[in-house]
Amino acid sequence: xxxxxxxxxxxxxxxxxxxxxxxxxxxxxxxxxxxxxxxxxxxxxxxxxxxxxxxxxxxxxxxxxxxxxxxxxxxxxxxxxxxxxxxxxxxxxxxxxxxxxxxxxxxxxxxxxxxxxxxxxxxxxxxxxxxxxxxxxxxxxxxxxxxxxxxxxxxxxxxxxxxxxxxxxxxxxxxxxxxxxxxxxxxxxxxxxxxxxxxxxxxxxxxxxxxxxxxxxxxxxxxxxxxxxxxxxxxxxxxxxxxxxxxxxxxxxxxxxxxxxxxxxxxxxxxxxxxxxxxxxxxxxxxxxxxxxxxxxxxxxxxxxxxxxxxxxxxxxxxxxxxxxxxxxxxxxxxxxxxxxxxxxxxxxxxxxxxxxxxxxxxxxxxxxxxx
Amino acid sequence: xxxxxxxxxxxxxxxxxxxxxxxxxxxxxxxxxxxxxxxxxxxxxxxxxxxxxxxxxxxxxxxxxxxxxxxxxxxxxxxxxxxxxxxxxxxxxxxxxxxxxxxxxxxxxxxxxxxxxxxxxxxxxxxxxxxxxxxxxxxxxxxxxxxxxxxxxxxxxxxxxxxxxxxxxxxxxxxxxxxxxxxxxxxxxxxxxxxxxxxxxxxxxxxxxxxxxxxxxx
Numbered sequence: 197x198x199x200x201x202x203x204x205x206x207x208x209x210x211x212x213x214x215x216x217x218x219x220x221x222x223x224x225x226x227x228x229x230x231x232x233x234x235x236x237x238x239x240x241x242x243x244x245x246x247x248x249x250x251x252x253x254x255x256x257x258x259x260x261x262x263x264x265x266x267x268x269x270x271x272x273x274x275x276x277x278x279x280x281x282x283x284x285x286x287x288x289x290x291x292x293x294x295x296x297x298x299x300x301x302x303x304x305x306x307x308x309x310x311x312x313x314x315x316x317x318x319x320x321x322x323x324x325x326x327x328x329x330x331x332x333x334x335x336x337x338x339x340x341x342x343x344x345x346x347x348x349x350x351x352x353x354x355x356x357x358x359x360x361x362x363x364x365x366x367x368x369x370x371x372x373x374x375x376x377x378x379x380x381x382x383x384x385x386x387x388x389x390x391x392x393x394x395x396x397x398x399x400x401x402x403x404x405x406x407x408x409x410x411x412x413x414x415x416x417x418x419x420x421x422x423x424x425x426x427x428x429x430x431x432x433x434x435x436x437x438x439x440x441x442x443x444x445x446x447x448x449x450x451x452x453x454x455x456x457x458x459x460x461x462x463x464x465x466x467x468x469x470x471x472x473x474x475x476x477x478x479x480x481x482x483x484x485x486x487x488x489x490x491x492x493x494x495x496x497x498x499x500x501x502x503x504x505x506x507x508x509x510x511x512x513x514x515x516x517x518x519x520x521x522x523x524x525x526x527x528x529x530x531x532x533x534x535x536x537x538x539x540x541x542x543x544x545x546x547x548x549x550x551x552x553x554x555x556x557x558x559x560x561x562x563x564x565x566x567x568x
Numbered sequence: 569x570x571x572x573x574x575x576x577x578x579x580x581x582x583x584x585x586x587x588x589x590x591x592x593x594x595x596x597x598x599x600x601x602x603x604x605x606x607x608x609x610x611x612x613x614x615x616x617x618x619x620x621x622x623x624x625x626x627x628x629x630x631x632x633x634x635x636x637x638x639x640x641x642x643x644x645x646x647x648x649x650x651x652x653x654x655x656x657x658x659x660x661x662x663x664x665x666x667x668x669x670x671x672x673x674x675x676x677x678x679x680x681x682x683x684x685x686x687x688x689x690x691x692x693x694x695x696x697x698x699x700x701x702x703x704x705x706x707x708x709x710x711x712x713x714x715x716x717x718x719x720x721x722x723x724x725x726x727x728x729x730x731x732x733x734x735x736x737x738x739x740x741x742x743x744x745x746x747x748x749x750x751x752x753x754x755x756x757x758x759x760x761x762x763x764x765x766x767x768x769x770x771x772x773x774x775x776x777x778x779x780x781x782x783x784x785x786x
Contacts, residue, residue, distance in 0.1 A: 252688055277690035285681025287688075291703045291782035301689050334784030350689070360688075 201390045202226035202249060202358065207258035209244055217256070218244045220414035228357075231384060231391045233405035235398055237438070241415030242394045246360050249392060250279045262358065277301050280351030280359040280389070284366040286343045288335040294320070294346055295331045301354040319349040322386075324379060341372040348380070352387065359391045365400070377403055398439060402427070402446050410435050423450055444564060445528070453530050453544055454523035456563050458553025461486050461541075464498055468510040473503050484539045487514065492550045494520060497539045520545045521555065527563070530555050571752075575760075578753040585737075586761070592733040593765060596659055596724040601717055604663040609709060612671030613697065622672055629668050632661035637723055641730050655724070655732035662723055663716035670712025674705030707781050714773050721766040725758065735761050 204224040210217035218241045226232045234242040247253040249260060251272040260267050267275050288297050298319055299312045307315070317327040323345040335343060344364060351359055365373040377400065384391065395401055401408050402423040409420040412434055419431040427447040430436040439446070462476040462485035477485050477500055487496040487510075494517040502513035515538045521530055523544060533542040534557060541556045579586055608629075615621035632640075640661065644654040678701055686700045687693075728736030738758030745751040778786075 250688060252684070273690045273692045275690070276688055281685065281688035283681060283684055283688070285679070285684070287679070287681035287683075287685025289682060289686070289700060289704075290679075291784045293784070300691075304690060304695075334782075336784060347685075 199228040200225045201228040201263055202392070203261040204245075204248070205259040205261065207245075207248060207260065208256045209241075209248060209253060210256050217414060219248065219255075220416060222258075222415050222417070224409065224417070224420075226390055226392055227407075228390050229388045230406040231393055231404055233393045233395060233401040233408045234411055235395050235401040235408055235438075236411035236415075236418075238396055240411045240413055242396075242411050243362055245411075245415045246362055246392055246394045249358075249360055250276045250281060252276075277304055277354065278356050278358070280353075280356045282344075282347050282351045282359065282361040282364045284363040286347040288338075288343055288346060288350070290335050293332050293334055294338075297335065297346060298350045298353050300350060305354055307354075315353060319352060320346075322352070322383060323349045325349075339372075340368050341376055344368060344376060345379075348383075352389075357390055359389045361391060361393045363395055364393075366395070366397075373400075380404070399446060399449075403449055410438055423447075447564070448527040448531060451527045451563065452523065453521050453525050453527065453555055456527070456530075456555050456559040458544060459541065459556045459559060460553055463488060463551075464510075466490070466511055468498075470503055470506075470510065473498065473510060474500065477503070484514075486517070486543060486551070486554075487511065488551055494543045494545065494551050497537075515539075517543060520549070522547060523552070527560060530560065534560075571756075574750075575753050575756055578750055579757055586757070589733065589735045589737055589758070590761060590765065592727075593721075593724050593735045593762070596655065596727060596732075596734060597717060597720050597765070597769060600656060600659040600663055600720050600724075601713065604660055604716060605667055605709075605713055607660075608664050608667035608712075609671050612668055612675060612709075613702075615672070616675050616701075625668060626665075626672065629665040633665050635661075637662070637726055638729070641726050641732075645730060650731040652727075652732055654730045655727035655734075658726075659720050659723055663720050666715040666719070667709065667712040670708045670715075671705065674708030675701055677708065678704050703782065704785065707777070707785060710773065710777055710781070714770065717769050717773060718766060721762055721769060725762060735765070 202225070204222055207219055207222045207224075208217050209219040222245060224245070234245060236242050244253055248255050249262075251260075251267070255268065258268075262279075289300070295313075295316045298316045302312045302315060316331065320327040320330060325342065325345055330338075330342075330346075335346070338346065347364070365376050368376060381404065393401075393404055395404075405423055407421060408423055408426055410418045410426065412418045418438075419426055419435045424447065426435065427439065427443050427450075430439055430443070436443075461482045462480045464473050464476065464485050464487045466487070466489065468487065473485065477483075477498075484497045484499045486494050487498050489495055496511075496514040496516050498510065498514035503510060505513050517537075519533050519536065519542070521533055521542050521544045523546070530542055534540065534555065541554045543554050544552045546552055611625050615625050637658070640658040641654060644657050648654055648657065682700060682704070683696065686696045691699065724734050725736035725739055727734045728740045735758045738754045738761075742751040742754030742758070745754070
């Protein structure tokens with residue numbers, strides 16, 4: 197696993213004497229197959245650092261090694277064809293169709309037409325766009341989210357090992373951004389590229405990164421570690437203030453419901469006998485029980501008051517279960533559902549809706565405490 | 569109405585001269601526009617990286633436009649003689665500015681993100697120019713060419729002053745013979761044929777626009 201693909205050695209970029217260098221003596225290693233997020237306040241030199249890797253900016257001094265080869269002296273255009281590059285403005289060529297845009301690098305590399313056409317379709321499918329619908333359209337016909345999907349497809353066209361992404365989802369509305377981030381994470385599980393990802397958004401960094409480098413002015417690394425470790429142990433005040441006050445809440449997006457211990461509440465099934473139900477509830481430390489249908493699907497939260505209300509059958513008293521969680525949901529989702537639920541807990545079901553157990557605030561707190 | 573009939577009769581009674589005038593006039597427009605487009609686009613490309621060079625070339629092209637047209641047709645006679653050459657040079661100098669101005673504007677107006685991604689994907693600077701910058705600036709360049717074409721169609725009538733022929737011959741003859749019969753007919757014929765030529769050239773440029781500009785940026 198300790199396989200370094202990109203290494204920046206002693207990199208400095210300065211724009212003339214008397215000015216603070218944009219990047220000052222940076223050493224950075226990127227492991228093969230990881231997503232390394234560079235995050236920091238604006239002007240900290242994170243984009244400059246990214247652009248040094250594909251030499252859109254030439255370093256003043258230092259060395260960049262990719263896959264064992266010193267790339268500071270090779271032909272920059274040749275180098276860039278082997279590195280995918282995605283930017284916030286996307287930068288699709290407006291005079292070319294989607295297919296032509298995606299095939300830019302393969303054409304430069306001289307692939308034959310059939311191979312290119314097949315690759316274009318494959319990539320469009322990969323980014324969840326129907327090839328027949330979009331192949332011959334022009335960029336102006338796409339929404340912002342679709343354009344960036346094509347941007348990612350274009351960057352992946354020649355199957356580069358390395359992908360550089362400069363705030364790729366920065367200009368996209370929050371809902372679409374969230375969806376693109378999720379799609380991108382799923383896609384990365386398939387393609388396993390080595391990705392350097394720049395953002396100023398710490399939440400995005402935590403979500404996307406296998407490791408995060410928090411940068412301060414001059415591209416100095418304030419802390420470089422996994423999101424979990426950074427959230428749990430910020431290295432200094434700068435990192436702490438950059439994480440913001442909600443560090444623990446942010447950490448919740450990193451954990452899944454399946455990480456918690458599920459709690460079992462009393463289970464009631466139809467037909468419910470009033471006395472049995474009452475006994476079950478009184479025997480248990482919980483205030484509520486859960487009514488399941490014949491397929492073990494949760495129906496209603498039943499408490500003592502509901503049982504005692506004799507005016508209607510138990511099956512129709514209590515409060516309905518409106519939302520349930522799946523094991524792969526994040527703890528942030530769990531908190532939301534719990535806060536909405538009348539019972540102060542949330543039931544967890546498998547994908548088919550079958551009841552597995554409940555998450556409670558206590559189990560969440562226990563998990564969070566175990567980290568610190 | 570009588571005047572129109574007279575105009576027709578006047579034109580039909582001297583078909584060779586009309587044809588010759590139209591051909592000469594069209595010849596000016598075509599040769600001047602092709603040369604000017606080439607020179608202006610090349611200048612725009614060569615100066616694209618230097619603000620100073622851009623400003624200088626634009627100033628020079630503007631200076632040409634400020635020279636009185638009557639003078640510009642005449643001042644080259646000592647060097648190139650009478651006829652086609654002094655007219656061609658004068659029209660060429662006039663037609664540079666709109667094309668040059670638009671070439672520079674077109675190249676400057678390209679989205680920075682498009683250029684960044686082109687470079688970032690590994691296009692060399694020549695490839696960026698040929699595959700991205702020129703195609704994207706082309707609609708703007710073509711608009712400049714259209715302005716120049718109108719300018720040249722009108723000004724080419726002055727070629728007659730330096731024995732350069734063209735539709736201006738009809739206007740000059742008419743002027744010289746005022747108010748004798750057929751003098752107004754002659755002036756009107758030259759003017760109307762210039763107008764018709766202008767419309768036809770505009771249509772050709774429109775067709776060129778449709779044929780050469782990608783659907784993605786129309």
